[in-house]
Amino acid sequence: xxxxxxxxxxxxxxxxxxxxxxxxxxxxxxxxxxxxxxxxxxxxxxxxxxxxxxxxxxxxxxxxxxxxxxxxxxxxxxxxxxxxxxxxxxxxxxxxxxxxxxxxxxxxxxxxxxxxxxxxxxxxxxxxxxxxxxxxxxxxxxxxxxxxxxxxxxxxxxxxxxxxxxxxxxxxxxxxxxxxxxxxxxxxxxxxxxxxxxxxxxxxxxxxxxxxxxxxxxxxxxxxxxxxxxxxxxxxxxxxxxxxxxxxxxxxxxxxxxxxxxxx
Numbered sequence: 001x002x003x004x005x006x007x008x009x010x011x012x013x014x015x016x017x018x019x020x021x022x023x024x025x026x027x028x029x030x031x032x033x034x035x036x037x038x039x040x041x042x043x044x045x046x047x048x049x050x051x052x053x054x055x056x057x058x059x060x061x062x063x064x065x066x067x068x069x070x071x072x073x074x075x076x077x078x079x080x081x082x083x084x085x086x087x088x089x090x091x092x093x094x095x096x097x098x099x100x101x102x103x104x105x106x107x108x109x110x111x112x113x114x115x116x117x118x119x120x121x122x123x124x125x126x127x128x129x130x131x132x133x134x135x136x137x138x139x140x141x142x143x144x145x146x147x148x149x150x151x152x153x154x155x156x157x158x159x160x161x162x163x164x165x166x167x168x169x170x171x172x173x174x175x176x177x178x179x180x181x182x183x184x185x186x187x188x189x190x191x192x193x194x195x196x197x198x199x200x201x202x203x204x205x206x207x208x209x210x211x212x213x214x215x216x217x218x219x220x221x222x223x224x225x226x227x228x229x230x231x232x233x234x235x236x237x238x239x240x241x242x243x244x245x246x247x248x249x250x251x252x253x254x255x256x257x258x259x260x261x262x263x264x
Contacts, residue, residue: 043096043129049136052095055106064227065110071221071238072111072186076157078219078242081184085156087112089121089139090148091165095130103232104163109137111159122146148172152184162189163236167208168260174210178255182214182241191237192218207260217247 059065076082089108093101112119121134122142131141148169152158162170170189177185192215195208204212221238 043127045096045129045133045136048096048102048133052102052106052109052133052137055103056110059103059106059227060110062227064223064225064233065107067222067224067226068107068111068238069114071223072188075186075219075221075238075240078240079157079183079186080242081155081157083157084115084117084159084186086117087115087119087159087161088150089119089161089163090123090169091162092121092123092126094125094127095133096127099229100164100232103227103229104161105137107233108161109139115159117159149176151176152181155184157184157186159186159188162187165189167195167211168258171208171210171258174214175255175258178210179252180244183244185241187239188236189239190235191220191222192239193220193237194235209258210255213251214241217241217243219243 076084087108089105092105095101095105108119118138118140120140120142122145123130124145126134126141134141148162148165149172150158150160160173162173167190170187170192173185173187174182192211196204196212196215199208201212219240219242221240223233223236223238225233225236227233
């Protein structure tokens with residue numbers, strides 16, 4: 001599954017970032033460790049609930065959150081349909097076991113409170129306890145894995161939150177709404193610009209065709225990542241599509257459904 005490619009991390013996998021170091025040094029200090037708790041008996045829902053509540057309080061007091069709000073407001077103001085109707089979150093990971101998932105959920109819960117909208121979420125790795133925990137925050141857990149192919153049928157604007165998800169998932173979302181429907185999508189994900197700059201043209205054709213095709217028409221808004229755990233929000237950006245009426249109609253014609261021979 002594309003969504004489940006995300007790496008799980010525990011508190012022990014992180015080091016607090018000192019911003020006296022250069023960015024290149026910060027990147028070199030990123031810790032990747034696949035060792036996670038596999039026994040659900042260690043996952044206490046009530047304890048995890050409190051940790052996420054505490055994480056919300058911590059997140060909203062940071063410069064990172066201020067930057068997120070400023071960029072999101074700029075993006076929303078550029079749209080013809082600026083009111084967010086709901087939030088769809090994909091690829092959070094194992095919330096009860098993973099610090100990175102906990103803070104990402106805290107961030108999106110804070111946005112849900114701010115805009116007074118509901119959240120729907122899906123990840124094939126969610127356990128029953130993860131689902132119980134999400135229900136305590138009134139998050140609707142989706143039952144079907146659409147692998148990002150959420151087609152918007154109305155005129156409401158939806159915020160899609162895809163934290164550190166594989167590029168193919170975002171590519172699928174773009175394909176599902178290929179055309180003027182993209183004007184109703186706000187996508188918080190890995191930076192489209194960085195995806196294009198860090199991969200060959202041949203790789204992009206196979207794995208990120210729609211990202212590369214739409215990139216010239218995207219308003220990409222950076223989020224200044226000053227959070228103490230640099231890895232959690234690294235490379236995250238907001239993407240909106242405010243000027244699609246000026247796109248040549250030929251762009252929308254060649255839109256085969258993505259098929260991936262090799263996941264990357």
